[in-house]
Amino acid sequence: MFDALVQYGDLLQKAIWETLLMVGITMGVAIIVGGPLGLVLYLTGRGGLMERRWFNEVLGYAVNALRSFPFIILLVILIPVTRFLVGTSIGPRAAAVGLSVAAIPFFARLVEQSLRDVPRGVVDAAISAGASYAQIVRLVLLPEAMPALVSSLTITAISFIAYSAVAGAIGAGGIGDLAIRYGYYRFETEVMIWCVIVMFVLVQLTQWLGSWAARAVDKR
Amino acid sequence: MTARANAAPAIDMRNVSKRFQTEAGPVDALRPTDLTIAPGEIVGLLGFSGAGKSTLLRLMNMLETPTTGVVQVAGADLTSLGEAPLRRQRRKIGMIFQLFNLLSHETALGNVAFALRVAGVGRRERRERAREALKVVGLEDKVDAYPAQLSGGQRQRVAIARALVNEPDVLLCDEATSALDPHTSLSILRFLKRLNAERGTTIVIVTHDIKVADYVCQRCAIMQDGAIREWIDMSDPRPASPLGQFFLETAKGWTDETVLPDGSA
Ligand SMILES: Nc1ncnc2c1ncn2[C@@H]1O[C@H](COP(=O)(O)OP(=O)(O)OP(=O)(O)O)[C@@H](O)[C@H]1O
Ligand SMILES: [Mg+2]
Numbered sequence: 001m002f003d004a005l006v007q008y009g010d011l012l013q014k015a016i017w018e019t020l021l022m023v024g025i026t027m028g029v030a031i032i033v034g035g036p037l038g039l040v041l042y043l044t045g046r047g048g049l050m051e052r053r054w055f056n057e058v059l060g061y062a063v064n065a066l067r068s069f070p071f072i073i074l075l076v077i078l079i080p081v082t083r084f085l086v087g088t089s090i091g092p093r094a095a096a097v098g099l100s101v102a103a104i105p106f107f108a109r110l111v112e113q114s115l116r117d118v119p120r121g122v123v124d125a126a127i128s129a130g131a132s133y134a135q136i137v138r139l140v141l142l143p144e145a146m147p148a149l150v151s152s153l154t155i156t157a158i159s160f161i162a163y164s165a166v167a168g169a170i171g172a173g174g175i176g177d178l179a180i181r182y183g184y185y186r187f188e189t190e191v192m193i194w195c196v197i198v199m200f201v202l203v204q205l206t207q208w209l210g211s212w213a214a215r216a217v218d219k220r
Numbered sequence: 221m222t223a224r225a226n227a228a229p230a231i232d233m234r235n236v237s238k239r240f241q242t243e244a245g246p247v248d249a250l251r252p253t254d255l256t257i258a259p260g261e262i263v264g265l266l267g268f269s270g271a272g273k274s275t276l277l278r279l280m281n282m283l284e285t286p287t288t289g290v291v292q293v294a295g296a297d298l299t300s301l302g303e304a305p306l307r308r309q310r311r312k313i314g315m316i317f318q319l320f321n322l323l324s325h326e327t328a329l330g331n332v333a334f335a336l337r338v339a340g341v342g343r344r345e346r347r348e349r350a351r352e353a354l355k356v357v358g359l360e361d362k363v364d365a366y367p368a369q370l371s372g373g374q375r376q377r378v379a380i381a382r383a384l385v386n387e388p389d390v391l392l393c394d395e396a397t398s399a400l401d402p403h404t405s406l407s408i409l410r411f412l413k414r415l416n417a418e419r420g421t422t423i424v425i426v427t428h429d430i431k432v433a434d435y436v437c438q439r440c441a442i443m444q445d446g447a448i449r450e451w452i453d454m455s456d457p458r459p460a461s462p463l464g465q466f467f468l469e470t471a472k473g474w475t476d477e478t479v480l481p482d483g484s485a
Contacts, residue, residue: 125321128281128392129382130310131338132303139334143325219366220324 004190011178012194018092019174019202022099022164023157029100030107030156037063037104038111039137045112049123049133063105071102071163075170095172099160107156114148115141147218154210158203165199175199228295230390230422231257231280236289238275238446249275251447252288259389262416262423264433264454266467267443273426276443277392280424281313282306294389311339314383318395320375322367322382328354329363332381339386353381357411373404380411390422391415397432409436430471442467 005012041063043049044056069077075098079089082097118141126140142149165176175195183192238250250272257263265273278284279291282298291298294312301309322331329350336346354363357377367375376396383391393412397405413436415421427433433440434454441448442464449461452468459465466481 119319119321121317121319121321122323124278124283125315125317125379125382126334126338127283128310128313128315129335129338130307130386131334132307135338139337140323144323146325217325219326220368 001190001193004188005194008178008182008188008191008194011182012175012191012198015173015175015178015195016198016202018172018177019161019164022092022096022167022172022174023161025093025096026099026103026160026164027153027157029096030103030160031153033100034104034107034156035111038108039115039141041108041112042115042141043133043137045116047120049136063108066101066105067109069102071098071166072169074098074102075167090171090173092173095164095167095170095174099163099167102163103156103160106159107152110152110155111149114145114152117148118144147214147220150210150214150217154206154214157206157210161199161202161206175202227259229256229292230259230261230294231255231424232290232292233279234290236276236279236286236291238272238279238284239287248446250279251445253448255441255448257422257424259422260416260420261439262413262425262437264437264440265424265426265443266428266430266433266440267463268428271443272446273428273443274394275446277394277424277426280390280392281310281315283315307338311335311386312388313390313392314386314388315392316376316379316383316394316396318398320367320372320379320399322375322378324367327364327366328359328370328378328381331367331378332385335382335385349385350381353385354378356384357381371404372400373408376400376404376408377411380408384415384421387419388421390424393423393425395426395428398427398429405432406435412436430467433467434471 041056041059044052044059078098078101082089082094085097086094088094122140122144123136126136131139164172164174165179168174168176168180171177175198179192179195182188183195233253233255235252235254236250237248237252240247240249253276265276267273275284279286280293282291286299294309296309298306298309323334326334329347332350332353333346336349351363354360357380359374359377359381362370362374367378370378397408400408409432412423416423425432425436437454439454440452442450442452442459442461444463450459450464452459452464457468459468462479462483463481466479469478
């Protein structure tokens with residue numbers, strides 16, 4: 001068991017970094033693009049501060065369409081886009097493109113739901129105090145939803161740690177890739193087991209960090 | 221009083237109505253209504269659930285936009301104001317709610333300071349003024365407490381401080397004491413009365429509790445089905461409608477002889 005660790009330690013270490021890189025980029029894009037998208041879905045939705053029925057419907061369909069692609073098929077479809085953006089269709093940076101595209105609608109819907117859970121009365125109170133929409137978003141909605149937003153981030157991170165391993169099937173690099181190339185194709189069962197252990201630890205750490213952060217921002 | 225009687229009304233609504241479009245069709249929450257409230261008055265909006273009390277109240281600071289009509293409050297026509305002037309005008313109209321609606325991530329001080337922050341008041345000044353407002357409602361020792369650490373009555377006091385910190389001309393109260401025990405309710409109502417006497421703040425109180433109206437209000441609108449059925453002068457209540465009579469009976473206490481507003485025994 002530990003012989004394998006000595007023999008493949010370098011590979012495993014490299015794989016861990018590649019996975020962290022993929023998930024890191026994915027989370028960055030999810031926050032930067034998916035976050036505002038979720039906010040827009042919320043604001044323009046039914047009973048929202050800037051209700052725009054048609055716009056919201058169209059946006060909602062687009063988000064759902066993206067979400068309904070099986071992940072592996074999304075990766076394949078995106079290969080031309082990936083080639084254009086990264087110059088190659090293999091490796092962690094390339095996989096991050098597909099992962100990011102999948103993470104945007106995923107996180108956006110979670111953000112939308114988190115904002116919906118802020119009691120409407122709190123927003124009413126802010127409006128009657130004379131707050132502008134921008135102030136309501138910045139001083140009321142985002143901070144009041146923060147515990148839920150942190151949980152959403154945790155769920156997204158854990159989901160995409162798993163997805164990043166799936167991306168290994170098309171040569172993404174990272175732990176999933178290592179597990180497939182060595183553990184599966186070369187019957188190195190011990191490498192496979194180590195890969196699973198590392199994934200488990202990554203997920204646990206993420207969950208632990210996420211729960212801790214959610215508690216830290218929760219004043220309820 | 222004479223000076224007040226000549227002054228412009230604190231609230232003046234002309235032909236104001238509100239229709240909600242719902243999946244089940246349109247709902248007339250408020251039928252075309254005229255209403256005038258003088259500065260310094262304490263007025264009650266009384267009625268059963270669904271009568272349109274909250275809708276009428278929420279039209280007074282444009283939390284709801286009217287379907288028809290003109291809403292003038294604290295010297296400005298809210299219906300013709302642009303976004304920014306409307307926001308400024310809202311600082312002259314405080315509002316408190318049944319469930320307090322405080323920010324859970326802010327302390328008592330932060331919640332009160334919020335109303336100043338959105339008005340662009342600097343950090344130091346708003347902390348000072350928020351502290352002062354909390355003192356007025358008797359919460360000087362709870363400045364740094366989060367809402368979760370406060371009782372219902374204390375939370376409502378924070379909400380009142382938030383509503384008053386901009387020194388509004390008008391205070392709107394939507395079932396402000398409905399979630400509180402009688403003792404806490406009375407002390408809060410007493411505070412509102414004092415506020416009215418000392419600062420001349422015009423107060424509109426939505427309630428389905430005649431005791432509240434009886435104790436605080438000078439006159440009351442009896443509402444039903446999105447309309448004001450009648451006005452009752454609380455210093456000499458002589459209700460004409462069965463509904464008004466029922467509410468008054470209720471204030472005295474129910475008996476086996478109490479007639480329900482629909483005429484049934
Ligand atoms: N946002 C809304 N969308 C659709 N219908 C609404 C909305 N707000 C209120 N209504 C409807 O308008 C009518 C009046 O509601 P309102 O909240 O003004 O009543 P209320 O007198 O305050 O009742 P309660 O004592 O239960 O608070 C009700 O039939 C209600 O269902
Ligand atoms: Mg109501």
